[in-house]
Amino acid sequence: MDNSTDTHFEIIPVDPHRFLAFWKLDPELLLRAENVLGIPHTEAGWFLRAFRLADPGHGPEQAFSMQDFPITGSRQETYFALSFPGGFVSAVLGVKDRNGRFSPLLRAPCVALPEAPESGASAEVHPAEEVPAPGDETAFGTIDDTNALPEELRHPPPAASESPPEPTRAPVSRLPETPALDEGMIVTAALSGKHPSSVRAEKPGRETPERSTFPAATGRTIGRGSHARCRLASRFDGESGGAPLALRGALAVEGILRPGQRLEIDGMEILPRMDGRFTWTRPLEDFSLLWSLLTEAAFDVTASSALDSRFSEFLLRTLIDIEGEVRDPDYRVYLPPGIRPDASGRFRLIREIGPDFDFIPRIAPLTRSVAAP
Amino acid sequence: MxxxxxxxxxxxxxxxxxxxxxxxxxxxxxxxxxxxxxxxxxxxxxxxxxxxxxxxxxxxxxxxxxxxxxxxxxxxxxxxxxxxxxxxxxxxxxxxxxxxxxxxxxxxxxxxxxxxxxxxxxxxxxxxxxxxxxxxxxxxxxxxxxxxxxxxxxxxxxxxxxxxxxxxxxxxxxxxxxxxxxxxxxxxxxxxxxxxxxxxxxxxxxxxxxxxxxxxxxxxxxxxxxxxxxxxxxxxxxxxxxxxxxxxxxxxxxxxxxxxxxxxxxxxxxxxxxxxxxxxxxxxxxxxxxxxxxxxxxxxxLKYWRVTGPEQEKALYDxxxxxxxxxxxxxxxxxxxxxxxxxxxxxxxxxxxxxxxxxxxxxxxxxxxxxxxxxxxxxxxxxxxxxxxxxxxxxxxxxxxxxGCPAPSSWGDRGDNSHWINRETDWIYPILFEADHRLRKLLQRHGGAPGNSPEGRALRQACRTFLLAQASDWPFMIRAGTAADLAVRHMEGLLGRLRRLLADLEDGRIDRKFLSECEATDRAFPELKVDHFTPARHAGSGSPEKSASIQPRRQTL
CATH class of the missing domain: 3.20.110.10 (Glycoside hydrolase 38, N terminal domain)
Structure with missing residues (x-):
């Protein structure tokens, strides 16, 4: 008997922010699933939706935050970084149609993310609250053994009809194409405080002081314009090996949509909860870019803890969340003032990007309000 | 006491x-x-x-x-x-x-x-x-x-x-x-x-x-x-x-x-x-x-010396x-x-x-x-x-x-699970989870086979090998870089034997010579009971307050 086509979806907790997910989906099954869900294969985008739950017995409708991650491939093993640490996490694989409506297919059992010991991470601006998840996942489940598609999948899932009413919306006109939101663009804009289109060149970073005691070089630089060279890493695991410094980070956008408002970020429409709140994150992985964010002027901006209305009627807040680990104590001197690692060398920085940073070209309203707030 | x-x-x-x-x-x-x-x-x-x-x-x-x-x-x-x-x-x-x-x-x-x-x-x-x-x-x-x-x-x-x-x-x-x-x-x-x-x-x-x-x-x-x-x-x-x-x-x-x-x-x-x-x-x-x-x-x-200090030269032990x-x-x-x-x-x-x-x-x-x-x-x-x-x-x-309820944790170097689940070791878990899936089916199919029959022996050996492949020691060594090659080879050996045992059981063709070799190599728990592997009325992953009553949420769509 060949089991190579057995569908499964599992998640394993790794650290306070991350889980490992792996899945294997029978392509034929997926095609059938997409069809019965009413989503043409070519227009369906596959996503992993992660839910944070207060209790493992809770369903997605009780989740107090969620994140969507675009995925590819019917068989994959990969890590997912959440913007907020700890708690119970459940995940669902599903598809989104062109309007961003998510249809769940497979659910992984809930797991508890481990917690780290207390750290002396610098207390920066934290999100005022986590953004609740939409409550449209009541029919989620796990396909444990899918030699055949579950009966329910042969019909549109009840979740679609049981979704909370969405804000009244006007007909959607597609936005003009904008450049893809990449990591370099985010950092460039954050550092310059300008829209990327107006940024002519990368801003040189503050030079890292050279010290005779700096560890041996292996080729990469700390920050742009730095003279110091060393072995570095952009992740905590795997390739970072014996690197003296490790960073990981994310850009997070959170906010509230008023009735009738619609918002698209990086080509995907945001689907808010009934009360209009949402969150969206984008992992940042390149070490040198993260290092620049950590050390440079973006963080000199006085942060605001309240949601502001910088996008006219939209209430949004953009945050950079960087976690780091100094594995070699000699490298502590390179940290910018105000970053105080704990005894194990770890630190965390959550900073709001200032209110004038209209830097994300892929954040755009789909339409203006049609109903009064 | x-x-x-x-x-x-x-x-x-x-x-x-x-x-x-x-x-x-x-x-x-x-x-x-x-x-x-x-x-x-x-x-x-x-x-x-x-x-x-x-x-x-x-x-x-x-x-x-x-x-x-x-x-x-x-x-x-x-x-x-x-x-x-x-x-x-x-x-x-x-x-x-x-x-x-x-x-x-x-x-x-x-x-x-x-x-x-x-x-x-x-x-x-x-x-x-x-x-x-x-x-x-x-x-x-x-x-x-x-x-x-x-x-x-x-x-x-x-x-x-x-x-x-x-x-x-x-x-x-x-x-x-x-x-x-x-x-x-x-x-x-x-x-x-x-x-x-x-x-x-x-x-x-x-x-x-x-x-x-x-x-x-x-x-x-x-x-x-x-x-x-x-x-x-x-x-x-x-x-x-x-x-x-x-x-x-x-x-x-x-x-x-x-x-x-x-x-x-x-x-x-x-x-x-x-x-x-x-x-x-x-x-x-x-x-x-x-x-x-x-x-x-x-x-x-045969250790005759003392720590002495960080230098290479060691003084004799006293x-x-x-x-x-x-x-x-x-x-x-x-x-x-x-x-x-x-x-x-x-x-x-x-x-x-x-x-x-x-x-x-x-x-x-x-x-x-x-x-x-x-x-x-x-x-x-x-x-x-x-x-x-x-x-x-x-x-x-x-x-x-x-x-109270303890926090999820470990004594790994960061207090979390990353010493055992990371980019060097994450290849192990999908194989084990897939093996679990297959093993559960086989337990349903062959669980009643007499213990000394080829099917009974092969099933018990598969369970034994499955357990051994879950040991935390090998991923620990791989991650720590101590005898990592040996640990990888050992894991590959275990997983290879496990897969073949499962395949033999699924195909209904037990290779007795191979089975005997497995029994000689992975011979822990000689009196292993296969019913220990049968999913029971366990609580699943749950909070301590509710775990006794929580059933795994495994519905189909």
Whole structure:
């Protein structure tokens, strides 16, 4: 008997922010699933939706935050970084149609993310609250053994009809194409405080002081314009090996949509909860870019803890969340003032990007309000 | 097991209690086709330097009327190794050979005194093995446990890192069931204390432990300090979970005195140097039968030097100075704990310091560790401020435990799961989860097959191999980079055998020769029951408050 086509979806907790997910989906099954869900294969985008739950017995409708991650491939093993640490996490694989409506297919059992010991991470601006998840996942489940598609999948899932009413919306006109939101663009804009289109060149970073005691070089630089060279890493695991410094980070956008408002970020429409709140994150992985964010002027901006209305009627807040680990104590001197690692060398920085940073070209309203707030 | 009052024989005590736990564990690895393997040599080294030295420590304390109240956790895989007669026969030969080489080296002149001392050590150890233990150290530990001088505990069957499998509760449950079954068969009672491998805790596991009759388990410090709610006195408070089981949090501050590579006692210049082994310097004329037996210069424990310092050049070991240092360090440890108690305002009722250590640190990595342990128990017996208690005594004597839910955690280097689940090791888990899926189907199909039928044997062997492949040791080694290639090869071997066994069962064509080879190689848990692998009424991953009633949410769409 060949089991190579057995569908499964599992998640394993790794650290306070991350889980490992792996899945294997029978392509034929997926095609059938997409069809019965009413989503043409070519227009369906596959996503992993992660839910944070207060209790493992809770369903997605009780989740107090969620994140969507675009995925590819019917068989994959990969890590997912959440913007907020700890708690119970459940995940669902599903598809989104062109309007961003998510249809769940497979659910992984809930797991508890481990917690780290207390750290002396610098207390920066934290999100005022986590953004609740939409409550449209009541029919989620796990396909444990899918030699055949579950009966329910042969019909549109009840979740679609049981979704909370969405804000009244006007007909959607597609936005003009904008450049893809990449990591370099985010950092460039954050550092310059300008829209990327107006940024002519990368801003040189503050030079890292050279010290005779700096560890041996292996080729990469700390920050742009730095003279110091060393072995570095952009992740905590795997390739970072014996690197003296490790960073990981994310850009997070959170906010509230008023009735009738619609918002698209990086080509995907945001689907808010009934009360209009949402969150969206984008992992940042390149070490040198993260290092620049950590050390440079973006963080000199006085942060605001309240949601502001910088996008006219939209209430949004953009945050950079960087976690780091100094594995070699000699490298502590390179940290910018105000970053105080704990005894194990770890630190965390959550900073709001200032209110004038209209830097994300892929954040755009789909339409203006049609109903009064 | 006595209550606190019995322990102190009516003496008034002013301080708290100390739960000292040694967790003895080695991964199961047999290589019947090799004369001897590095993995089997780990076992031989640990027997000589750790387990038999512990027997000697207990005997000396017993002779002097001192009751140590030590908690000794013996992993099921170690129990299996200690019960493997062919391995023990090999050990007996190896020990005698090591003694002979040390004697020859003593005659060669260069390190006469050091080699003679080493030869005496081997001779005394051989005497303990043959005369005191009769080749069965488990019997001695059983004897000490039966008279209440120590408490025996155990852990998961193959020391799996259990948080990795929380989404498949039946895997966790089979690890617990098989582990406790193995312990019970060996020691004729169920353990009250369970060592969570790598201190890996996730909410809901206490429900599975409760079902297995366990009363208490060990946790990393921040499982307690970040518990909900967090106890006011931190790790000094045992934490009673909502289902009544008690978790002890490792007291990191006092553990560091022993564990820390930088500050810990074992690195003192007077102690025996671990890394340099004379075996690598001796001519073949002296090694003789050793090389014929082992084929290679595997570590033999011929260590004549002391730590000395960070420099390469090492001075010769001075046993008397090292013993004095061990005594001094034992007294220092006791004083630090007592001072910490006093700084905390003392607590005569239920203040507990939980200090768990790997047993293999004592004797193998830290040669003077057993002596330090002995001196510590002697020092404890001379005062009544701090009372040594076993883990279940601590539960019984704990009248005011904090109540709450421990935080998910481990004692990995960042306190989370990433030491076992990372980019070097994450290839292992999808294979295991897929194997679990297939195994469950096969259990339904062949679960009733007679145990001696090819299907019954193959199914049992698949279950056995599946368990062995979950051991936390191999991913740990891969991540740490210590013997990583060996660990990868071992995992690939296990997973390869597992896949083939599953495929044979699925195809209904059992290759008997292959099956016999698997049975000879992966022969742990000879009386394994396949019904331990049948998903039961477990609770799944759940919060402690609700885990008893939570059923896994596994609906189809």
């Amino acid at each position: 006595g209550s606190r009052q019995q322990i102190t024989d009516g003496n008034e005590t002013r301080g708290g209690s100390l739960v000292l736990l040694l967790h003895a564990h080695l991964p199961y690895c047999r290589k019947p086709k090799h004369p001897v393997s590095l993995e089997e040599n780990w076992f031989f080294e640990a027997l000589t330097e750790c387990y038999l030295q512990l027997v000697r420590v207990l005997d000396r304390l017993e002779r002097d009327g001192i009751t140590p109240r030590l908690t000794l956790s013996l992993s099921p895989t170690l129990i299996c190794l200690l019960g493997d007669q062919s391995l023990l026969d090999q050990y007996r030969r190896r020990l005698a050979l090591a003694e002979k080489i040390a004697e020859r080296d003593a005659q060669s002149g260069e390190f006469q005194e050091a080699a003679a001392r080493q030869a005496r050590f081997f001779a005394e150890t051989r005497h303990t093995w043959e005369e005191r233990c009769g080749g069965d150290p488990l019997g001695v530990f059983r004897e000490y446990a039966e008279t209440g001088r120590i408490e025996l505990a155990t852990t998961a069957a193959t020391h799996a890192f259990l948080p990795a499998y929380q989404a498949r509760p039946h895997i966790v449950e089979s690890q617990i069931r098989v582990g406790i079954d193995c312990f019970e068969k060996t020691f004729e009672h169920r353990p009250g204390f369970f060592w969570l491998p790598e201190c890996g805790y996730f909410p809901g596991i206490e429900t599975m432990l409760e079902a297995a009759g366990v009363r208490a388990f060990g946790l990393e410090s921040h499982a307690i300090t970040r518990a909900r709610p967090a106890p006011e006195r931190g790790v000094r408070s045992p934490l009673r979970c909502p289902n009544g089981l008690v978790g002890f949090g490792r007291d990191e501050a006092i553990s560091r005195l022993v564990w820390s590579a930088a500050e810990g006692y074992p690195g003192h210049p007077d102690y025996r140097e671990f890394h340099r082994d004379r075996i690598h310097e001796l001519p073949e004329s002296i090694l003789g039968e050793w090389l014929r037996e082992t084929g290679v210069r595997l570590p033999a424990g 046993a008397r100075a090292a013993a004095a240092r061990a005594r001094e360090h034992a007294e220092h440890f006791l004083e630090v704990v007592r001072r910490a108690d006093r700084d905390d305002g003392g607590n005569p009722d239920d203040g507990i310091r939980f200090a768990p250590f790997d047993a293999e640190l004592f004797g193998h990595w830290w040669f003077e560790g057993p002596l330090w342990l002995e001196e510590l128990f002697r020092a404890l017996s001379r005062q009544n401020e701090l009372v040594p208690v076993t883990a279940t005594e601590a539960v019984a004597g704990c009248h005011r435990p904090a109540e």
